[in-house]
Amino acid sequence: MKYLLMGIFLSLISLCSFSQELVCQERTPAKGTLFTDMYEGVDDISLKICNKLFDGSEVDQAMKAWFINWKEKLSFHVKPLEKLGVDSDLIINNAYESLITLSYPKNINASKNTQTGKYHLKYNNDEIAVLDNVDCKDYGPKNCRILFDNLYKAIVAPFESSYQYANSKAGINIALKNTAWANYFENSRSQTFIDLAINTWYYQDKLKENRLLPPPNKQYFALHPSIIMHYSVDADHGEQMKEALAIEWAGINYWQLKIPLGLSVVSTYADRVSVKSVSHGVMFHINNTYSFGLTTNSDQQHGIFVTLDLLKLFEDKKSNYKNYLNNIKDL
DSSP states (O other): OHHHHHHHHHHHHTTSOOOOOOOOOOOOOOOOSSSGGGGTTHHHHHHHHHHHHHHOOOOOHHHHHHHHHHHHHHHHHHGGGGGGTOOHHHHHHHHHHHHHTTOOOOOEEEEEOTTTOOEEEEETTEEEEEEOHHHHHTTSSSSHHHHHHHHHHHHHGGGHHHHTTTTSHHHHHHHTTSHHHHHHHHHSOOOOHHHHHHHHHHHHHHHTSSSOOOOOSOEEESSEEEEEEEEETTSOTTTSEEEEEEEEEEEEEETTSSSOEEEEEEEEEOOOSSSOSEEEEEEEEETTTEEEEEEEOTTOOEEEEEEEOGGGGGOOHHHHHHHHHHHHTTO
16 A cells, blocks of 8 residues: 555656756766776766766767777776686676766675685676685785776766766756666556556665666556457457457566567456456567457457557656656655
């Protein structure tokens, strides 16, 4: 009930206008003692990134050129770390992707196991290497933690002007301009206030972290209505094809796949005389827009149906989720 009321509340405020003044300011990042060449021009690019995130404008050619040069420098420094067992391509490609999509980079840190004396390197909480401190010393610092702390500082430096707002509503406003969020608003399946409440609950802990975040890669649904065209194999002639109502009792949609796919458990209602009006089955979602399903009832009468995501026509996703994300801080 708590999350249902929360969803209703967030849906209501999504009807209200939202505005918030924000002026990006140049901010010099905390620079490490290593990888110093990666900080060249970073103050200026940091301000540009903040402004791009805020106003939603396209990244210009000068910025793209800086990004490419930055990746080359990063590769120069990270490739040698393969000798330590580090997956350099994972770090390089993900760091570059976060830069070109204006998404805040994933965390990198090395922590020491006091029993073994080895350092465990984690990338976004996933362990990717176990390091001997003597190997890290070959790169200059006295231990592995300092080495990768310096690397992470260099990777996040372009986002310094944006990050200063990360623990505020203004920071969430910036995050909403992220390319990934823009895709989420435009391309994911429509959501009712119940779906909104479920996804709010699912994502709230991550949103409370002090960093800009990408959107979730999946959506959850419950009691989600759809208008469908239902064909009953066993109905009398003239009743076989009917407009019907489908209710998704529970569902999931992986909206970000190359071909987005989802699945729901549904019940359908079609006003028929020759067969039972209510049937149950499964519903498949394709490309965030198209759905089809198979149904049956207690008399073993079968049917198929198709539909489009018509709720998209009436949904202002961007406004809805702006309020959703800006109010998550108050939960």
